[in-house]
Amino acid sequence: MNQWLLLGVNSITLGGLLFLLSAGFSLIFGLMRIPNLTHGSFFMLGAYIGVSFLGLGLGFWAAALLAAAAMAVIGGGIERLLLRRLAGQELAQVLVTLGLSFMIADLCLMIWGGDPISLDTPAGLSGAVPIASIVFPAYRLAIVVIAVVIAVALWLMLERTRLGAMIRAGVDDAPMARVVGIRVSRLFTLIFCLGAGIAGFAGVMGGPILSVYPGLDADMLPLALIIVILGGTGSLLGALLGSIVVGFLYNFGQVLFPEIAYIILFLPMLLILLFRPQGLFGRHAP
Amino acid sequence: MAPDALVLGEVDAYYGDSHVLQKVSLRLGEGRLLGLLGRNGAGKTTCMNVAVGLLPPRAGTVTLFGEAVTARPPETIARRGMALVPQGRHIFKSLSVRENLTVAARKPAVGGRHSWTLEAVFASFPRLAERQHHAASHLSGGEQQMLAIGRALMSNPRVLLMDEPSEGLAPQIVGEVMAMVRRLKQQGLSILLVEQNAKLVLDVADDIIILNNGRVAVADTVAGMEASGVDLHHHLGVF
Numbered sequence: 001m002n003q004w005l006l007l008g009v010n011s012i013t014l015g016g017l018l019f020l021l022s023a024g025f026s027l028i029f030g031l032m033r034i035p036n037l038t039h040g041s042f043f044m045l046g047a048y049i050g051v052s053f054l055g056l057g058l059g060f061w062a063a064a065l066l067a068a069a070a071m072a073v074i075g076g077g078i079e080r081l082l083l084r085r086l087a088g089q090e091l092a093q094v095l096v097t098l099g100l101s102f103m104i105a106d107l108c109l110m111i112w113g114g115d116p117i118s119l120d121t122p123a124g125l126s127g128a129v130p131i132a133s134i135v136f137p138a139y140r141l142a143i144v145v146i147a148v149v150i151a152v153a154l155w156l157m158l159e160r161t162r163l164g165a166m167i168r169a170g171v172d173d174a175p176m177a178r179v180v181g182i183r184v185s186r187l188f189t190l191i192f193c194l195g196a197g198i199a200g201f202a203g204v205m206g207g208p209i210l211s212v213y214p215g216l217d218a219d220m221l222p223l224a225l226i227i228v229i230l231g232g233t234g235s236l237l238g239a240l241l242g243s244i245v246v247g248f249l250y251n252f253g254q255v256l257f258p259e260i261a262y263i264i265l266f267l268p269m270l271l272i273l274l275f276r277p278q279g280l281f282g283r284h285a286p
Numbered sequence: 287m288a289p290d291a292l293v294l295g296e297v298d299a300y301y302g303d304s305h306v307l308q309k310v311s312l313r314l315g316e317g318r319l320l321g322l323l324g325r326n327g328a329g330k331t332t333c334m335n336v337a338v339g340l341l342p343p344r345a346g347t348v349t350l351f352g353e354a355v356t357a358r359p360p361e362t363i364a365r366r367g368m369a370l371v372p373q374g375r376h377i378f379k380s381l382s383v384r385e386n387l388t389v390a391a392r393k394p395a396v397g398g399r400h401s402w403t404l405e406a407v408f409a410s411f412p413r414l415a416e417r418q419h420h421a422a423s424h425l426s427g428g429e430q431q432m433l434a435i436g437r438a439l440m441s442n443p444r445v446l447l448m449d450e451p452s453e454g455l456a457p458q459i460v461g462e463v464m465a466m467v468r469r470l471k472q473q474g475l476s477i478l479l480v481e482q483n484a485k486l487v488l489d490v491a492d493d494i495i496i497l498n499n500g501r502v503a504v505a506d507t508v509a510g511m512e513a514s515g516v517d518l519h520h521h522l523g524v525f
Contacts, residue, residue, distance in 0.1 A: 162385075168380050176372065178359065178361045179370050179372070
């Protein structure tokens with residue numbers, strides 16, 4: 001199979017995973033104005049929790065869903081117990097979420113050890129699918145399909161339901177939304193649970209490709225930052241586009257220009273910050 | 287005797303260190319219309335903010351149909367039957383016209399009557415029905431005011447607070463807004479109306495309160511005030 005095509009498939013797969021990571025990050029940052037530096041840890045902790053569920057003999061998808069649920073609860077708890085008290089204080093939020101990410105990293109090292117854990121590809125998806133004389137790895141296709149399904153579901157929820165309209169009203173004008181009777185603080189907790197849950201799910205889903213290891217959180221967080229700055233905060237479309245761009249830059253950069261792969265990754269972010277600080281599809285400038 | 291719809295009892299309120307309301311008491315009887323007058327900065331909007339829970343008072347009480355709601359969160363007070371048409375309208379700009387109405391939809395609090403639905407609001411404001419799928423930010427000032435009123439009605443309130451609904455509108459639109467206020471009053475809604483334009487208020491109000499520098503200067507019925515010949519100009523005039 002053509003090497004470039006394979007690289008393209010890998011880029012789109014990584015883009016799908018990155019979308020699941022950054023969708024929640026973008027919503028939390030764009031809608032609640034919280035720069036949540038724990039988001040990479042949600043991805044890693046979700047993956048480790050998935051490892052434990054797999055160890056109990058559960059199937060891959062059951063483990064992924066349970067890990068997502070666990071991360072939703074943990075994320076909601078962090079929002080309610082910690083971040084709620086720091087509303088509007090961005091520096092304090094940065095420091096607390098950064099501190100939490102170090103604590104979670106240590107906790108993971110303590111519980112799951114320092115060796116990388118590789119997850120098996122779920123049963124039934126380990127083969128390859130031939131499409132128009134080209135053979136695609138089935139699991140990578142599945143990741144893309146799941147990412148697209150979640151993207152569409154999130155978009156419909158935000159733009160087409162009353163719940164989504166309430167969330168947007170709370171973002172537009174939180175005091176007025178409360179006067180109208182909308183329980184804004186509950187909606188924000190819900191967004192946080194959702195973002196953390198999807199990140200945890202993505203962590204398990206990425207396991208067979210990326211494996212799970214100490215430092216996975218710190219590898220993922222900068223990618224989420226780049227994506228959200230490229231695409232614009234609070235925009236799902238921006239997160240989707242940014243994820244695919246970063247997926248390509250990451251894969252092609254490492255193959256073509258391995259010495260400057262990180263420059264290639266971060267340069268577009270610098271340019272966007274300089275010339276279009278609200279991002280390609282952003283609601284407001286960060 | 288039935289409790290009053292809304293009572294502020296000796297309310298003290300501050301913005302930072304500035305003492306904006308000083309022992310302000312007001313009483314809105316059920317089914318009546320209380321006009322709240324005063325110069326710019328007299329504390330009219332602050333009274334509204336205290337009533338809906340946006341600004342917790344430092345002292346004093348807020349009572350809704352006999353139930354204390356002092357310093358409760360705005361969303362709780364809204365669910366007890368209070369609705370606000372705020373100064374500057376504060377419609378949700380990134381929502382469509384229809385969404386602005388549906389996010390506020392609620393069954394009435396106990397004691398309220400369920401009469402306002404999306405269809406009923408559209409019937410009262412046909413312009414909103416025509417533009418229901420437009421972004422609310424694309425509406426004209428008059429249409430935004432109607433949307434703000436419609437949004438308040440969607441919660442089926444028992445008490446409606448209106449803060450300067452005529453501000454910045456063409457005379458014809460002001461006429462439409464005031465006709466709506468009259469109609470709501472006839473339907474039995476208890477209304478607190480804040481206005482710069484004293485004449486508009488005197489035409490529809492049962493009772494009048496005039497605030498001056500954060501204190502109640504005059505509290506009377508419209509009839510009583512006219513009988514005793516209170517000099518409105520003295521309290522409201524700028525010169």
